[in-house]
Amino acid sequence: MSGETWPDRLNYTIRIKDDFGINSYESLDVNPGPHRMFGIKYETFMRIQWAIDTSYLKLLTSTEVTQELTTQEFPYYQSQNNESIGIVCLLMKTVCWISMMLPFIFLMGRLLQERATGIQELIKMVGVSQNILGLSHFLNVLLSGLVFSIGGTILLKTTSNPLINNSNGFLIFLMLLLYFNTIMAMAFVCSYVSKGTQYVATLSVLAYIVLWIPARVQLEYDLPYIVTLATGLLPHVPMHWFWAEVSVLEMYGSGVYFSNMLTAKSNSNVSVFLCFVFMLLQAGLMYGLTWYLSLVAPGQYGQALPWNFLFKTQYWSKNEVIPDVESEEEDPMAQDPRYFESPPANAEIGIKIVNVSK
Structure with missing residues (x-):
């Protein structure tokens, strides 16, 4: 204002920390048609704006403003969308979970x-490392994983009427x-739940079901983003996130692409990129836990390390044995004829031991 004169137009900005959901495609009201009690989410904003304006x-004008303010929704419009994709993605969550049960x-x-x-432990005694042994087991089940991933993609995308367009x-x-990969990492960890061989199949089924329950319970709650x-x-939560994103995007004629994989379009969900990140993080943590358990809870002939071996300097320092006297460095194959009988000429070796390791 200049002096005692007020400006004809008032320009101002209102900033509120509340999340108004402007980045989401998903309606807060699941029912189609006009929304009841429209505008309640923006009630605080509108009250502040009307107070400033009045x-x-x-x-x-030096007069009281007696006009009452009401809000009304714009005419509701009908949009063409894929209503069946929600059922498809819900089924995919169940199909993915069931498909991985047998390999697990x-x-x-x-x-x-x-x-x-x-x-x-006997395999390790002949020189096979723990990493090579674990890799061989993973490669043994990799074929089922390729059939699951490649076959699943073909069934979803390449048919005459694809389920996901x-x-x-x-x-x-x-x-x-x-x-x-995360399910197989989970199988490596769960193999340490028992030291016996009884009821192996029952224990495996129970472990798979129990590890699914937290993910199922989590879906029933609307959690803050950090908690989400x-x-x-x-286990299984990133997979649920992915299909939730596909459901929302496919419903409105879009889809999951490289261009939009960094942002989440579904309420109470995360982006596709974070789904992949958490799957890799899960697998890394589980493989690391498997390595730890293999050292503190080895098999029948293994020697267990203490549970806190990672915090001891003896584990990280290299132990190197140095001979005390020069005689200990002599070639063990040099046999003294005073104590060792010379082998007979042209004698055939019956048993020869090579590559002995402990």
């Missing part, structure tokens, strides 16, 4: 029996493959 008009049971049972019977097929394949991110460390 105060300004009162100062400008097979791998967990095989690892548990191998360790409980002592075969795992718009989403990128490679991203679907990548999610299925990463999900398979923390639940991404629970």
Whole structure:
């Protein structure tokens, strides 16, 4: 204002920290048609705006503003969308979970029996490292993972009437493959739940079902974003996130692409990129836990390390034995004829031991 004159127009900005959901495609009202009690979400904003406007008009005109303010929704419009995609994605969550049950049971049972019977330690005695042994088991079940990921992508994308029309097929394949990897990592960890070989199949089924329950319970609650991110460390949760994003985007004629994988379009959800990140993080944590358990809870013939071996300098320092006297460095194959009988000429070796390791 200049002197005692008020400006004809009032320009101001209102900033409120409340989340108005402007980045979401999903309606807060699940029912189609006009929304009842429209505008309640923006009630605080509108009250502040109307208070400022009426105060300004009162100062400008020196009269009370008796007009009452009401809000009304714009005419509701009908949009063409894919209503069946929600059912498809809900079924995909269940199908993915059921499809990985048999590979999980097979791998967990095989690892548990191998360790409980002592075969795992005997294999290590001949020079096979723990990493190579684990890799061989993963490669043994990798074929089922490729059938699951490649076959699933083909069934969803390449039929005459695809179930998922718009989403990128490679991203679907990548999610299925990463999900398979997390389930196999979970099988490695769960193989340490028992030291015996009884009821292996029953234990495997129970472990798979119990690990699914937290993810199922989490879906029933609307959690803060930080807590939602923390639940991404629970098994199966990132897979649920992915199909929730596909459901929302496909419903409105879009899909999951590389261009929009960094942002979340579904309420109480995270982006597709974070789904992949948490799947990799889950697998890394579980494989690391498997390595730790293999050292503190080895098989029948293994020697267990203390549970806190990671915090001891003896584990991280290299132990190197140095001979005390020069005689200990002599070639052990040099046999003194005073104490060792010379082998007969032209004698054939009956048993020869080579490559002995402990």
